[in-house]
Amino acid sequence: MSRIGKLPIAIPAGVDVKIDGSTVTVKGPKGELSRQFHPNISIEQEGAALVVARPDDEKQNRALHGLTRSLLANMVGGVHEGFKKELEVNGVGYRAAKQGKQLVLNVGYSHQVFMDEPEGITIEVPAPNRIVILGNDKQKVGQFAAEVREKRPPEPYKGKGIKYANEVIRRKEGKTGKGK
DSSP states (O other): TTTTTTTTTTTTTOOEEEEETTEEEEETTEEEEEEEEEEEEEEEEEETTEEEESSSHHHHHHHHHHHHHHHHHHHHHHHTTOOEEEEEEEEETOOEEEEEEEEEEEESSSOOOOEOOTTTEEEEEEEEEEEEEEOOHHHHHHHHHHHHTTEEEOOOOTOOEEEEOOOOOOOOOEEEEEOO
16 A cells, blocks of 8 residues: 555645545645646545545556655645745856846856746745745746756855755866966
């Protein structure tokens, strides 16, 4: 039995779950998310919890069991509390700013890099070297954070670039002169 799949998902107060066949809609204070799941996996609401079950121990159903439960838990958590990714901009002259609904990055190129704020995502720039990405869909938040980081990934010699706040960059030693 899947250790993750068999765990019930607690539904917090203020979150409304509607199950229509294999489509689940979750509404909460941070918004609304809807997703279609595989028809083999059954999702049922028992009191203030969601329970995910599989019909048999076939390989595909075992794989879908834990996946479905994790996706549902992320949906419930997203509409209740939301998700957040923090990025740091390191480097001399490297900075981030927000203009309207655009993120403006100065990261060592001859031009500024402009990134539009996707739907359902909020970008905050509390300091010129910090970017905070907020949203209720974990996948969208993570994907946009990865796209921002991709504009100038951190390099191992000086550590310049855009990195996640909790990321550790393995530093390398530079070239040394030949022995005298």
